Amino acid sequence: MIETVLYIAVGLAVLAATLVAYAWTRPGAFRFARSTRIAAAPDAIFPLINDLKAFSSWSPFERKDPNIKSVYSGPQSGVGQRHDWDGNKDVGAGWVIITESVAPSRVGMQLNMTRPMACSNRVTFTLVPDDGMTTVTWAMEGEMSLVAKVLNVVVGMDRMCGPEFEAGLKTLKAKVEAPGLSAVA
Template sequence: MLKTIALILLAALGLLLAYAATRPDTFRVERSRVIAAPPERVFGLIHDLRQFNTWNPYERKDPALKGEYSATTAGPGARYAWQSDKVGTGSMEIVDATAPHRVDMKLDFVAPFEAHNRAEFTLQPEGAGATRVTWALHGPVPYLAKIAHLFFNMDRMVGQDFEDGLAYLQAVVQKPAGS
């Protein structure tokens, strides 16, 4: 009886591992929000990492987070590294920016797992004085991550953080002057 159960569990594990191997080799998470401000106003809050971190949802998750900026904090070459018990350890660097429409970042995570991804922010005018901001993250999915993705929905987890971040961005952008 015990041998039969062990064989069934081993077969189920084998099927699970085989199924994980068929999963996509890349992922993409994307969220958008329309913000009542022109792209030029929104761009500055993404393109400058000090401004970015005033609304970054991951900074808000851990008030004890330790971060360090490079000498350049805005535009290509701007870099920010962080250490946190709650949101991990890693760095981001702006690798390309086209004012006021796009900012591309390289994200390198060290802990709790290693990952090398890209984040893209696109800003499109929408109506009179409004901007559609899209935040996307994409990257490779190594085999061990494919197994993890069977149990954790990356789109739901990261997507919720992006939705929160875009709501924080909107609040910062639309905050009345002098408040």
């Protein structure tokens, strides 16, 4: 019995060491993106991204915690507007600030999470007119620590966050394309 437990423990230790060694060899940066086409001009969509309060109205992350504590500071929109939040285990805590605003084609943000895991990533939205529609792309990129690399091997940043970006873009699309509703919340 003790020998079996010892063999299992050694096997698990070797497996863990192999996983960490493999993760260590992986690239130190990540990038993933999702896109959708929206039946509207970039001018109708841009305000919903360039204003973090409006962004919160369609963000998939906001819906995960109805009791999220949010504080907005800085200008009403554009460069310097900041959103600090503290939420449940599904939302975590952190802040995002708009660092770039090129109407109506691009919004850049710096995302800093403090919980559940500290990280600092760049988020970019691009809006490209396309045959009477607009292709909106939501991308995120950043550097990965060894712990983040291990998580990326096991779970995958793209698999973890990609579906959230897809859900958010779907909600944005519905919000903008809804008949008779103003695009700006």
